[in-house]
Amino acid sequence: MKAETTPAPEARKGMPSPRLDRAEFTRRYLSQFQDPAFEPLAPELDRIVAAAWDAYLNSRKAPRTSKAGPTFADPDYDLANDWLAARSAIDVAQRQHEDPALPARILVINASPRTEHSCPSEMSKSWRLVELAKEVFAAEPEVLFECLDLSRLISEYGRHIHPCKACFSTAAALCHWPCSCYPNYSLGQTQDWMNDIYPMWVAAHGIMIITPVHWYMATSPLKLMMDRLVCADGGNSDPTTTHGKHADEAKQLELDGWAYPRHLKDRLFSVVVHGDAEGTENVRRSLTDWLRSMELRPAGATAELDRYIGYWKPYATSHDELDRDEAIQEEIRNAARTLVEAVKAHRRGLMVEAGSGLSDPREK
Template identity: 25%
Template sequence: MPLIRDGIRLLIASSSPREYGSVRIVAKIVEGFAKDIEGVEAIHIDVYDYDIKPCLGCVSDDVMLCRYPCVIEDDMRKLYEYIVNSDGIIFITPIYWYNVPGPMKNFIDRLTVFENAIFTEGRSRLEGKVASFIAIGNDTGSIAVIQNLMAIMNSMGVVIPPWALAYHTSDEDPLENESFILDVANVVRCTVLMIKALKGIEKPIYWYRADDEYKTLVKKIARDIANNYLSSIL
């Protein structure tokens, strides 16, 4: 594994009720791509593993009431710290009727305290962070999910890089979809490149990578990570 470079931290936020599900497997692959290929620090959380209560909509009563830390005492207090300390977030979600599952919706709604810091602190706490998106489902709706997440995140001040999306919509194993796995690897790559560009560390020469060496590398890493992860939980 390469040394962690440039102090870059990624938060991988997935939303799957099944440990053995495709979303969690892909999240582990994303974590591996971040560490093994890009050489950055990555933390994976799945929102189903946390107590995340629905937003109370305090901002509707008084814009100044919605401030960090949120008045709700639950696991978001810990997750807020992960977000504050990250340079970028990669969202990985299944498709629930053209949208994200309830726990992920709660997670996103509760980010309002960061966005509303525009009014309470003078600047969104999410401003300048980078976000990318991966959707996995058996049926249609991937683009609806992704475009919704993109609109929300951009409205909170988040930067969206080129090639910031990957999606698989089939009942076949996502790991057998080589184009999807390549897109996933490039989601990680472009997220890191955008963070580096914003920090002034590196100006990207090109973004999406699709040479044979890279394809072989990501395919092997993805398969190894998936096999190791499934062996650990089954």
């Protein structure tokens, strides 16, 4: 006898519409063409605005699609080509991750937005610490490493991480893995970096995050990436089961019993947080708690670090303080060494964490 299922509640609605009229849409669209070089192109821009307005008016979020195919619950459903390409890249990365014949892979992340190629006019201390870690990884013949430099969100043309829309909070199954919220061509929400970032996390056996403190918290670029990684922790790898973003279908799937797949489970992590005056311990704890909640594993005590560089001293001399602080330089190297050692042991099945085989009675 089949057990009764709980009927899904209706999605709550009632917030004001964000829709623009044509005049305001045109004003906003053309605001990106302020350079006088565009003035001779006014007729062409008028035609482009008309096409963009049509896409906006008709909500063509994903204008180029393909049939999902036989590996999906609804083979005839039209999936965005962008999403299919992202899913394919993740599949390749997962095979790389699982292949014991391939070298171990480390992803080291510079989470500081500061860069000499933008307004600060100087490199970040985080970048210098990343360089120290990279020296350790480069010296390991059985290790490949990749650097994700989040400062490029600020300094490089066409780099964006768009905000998470919190689909997971409507229902877990509505949050797709990888994220299907972007690109949204009708709203101009394009050039999203996450489809390149997801495979970096998936392929990695070890993740090292190096970040400063910004106002007692993680930096803006790091937090954007963190929020968009929610789909890696319980997200739905088959958008055809919800036929895109149908909240009622997603709610029913969750209430029928959702598996909460942990797509980044068992990767090892290292976290380094540095600051000038306040907040390092709290940020380090929040980051390690976040990673543990996604069922990544700590590499070891020496891979988790919070330190002050030039404590309550002038910002103008902070790089000089780092030059003099040879202890933190060696601690960074030790954090990288610990991560490498843990990754190698884990891949050989020699890293044992008490309780790791127990099932969690309470999912997200």
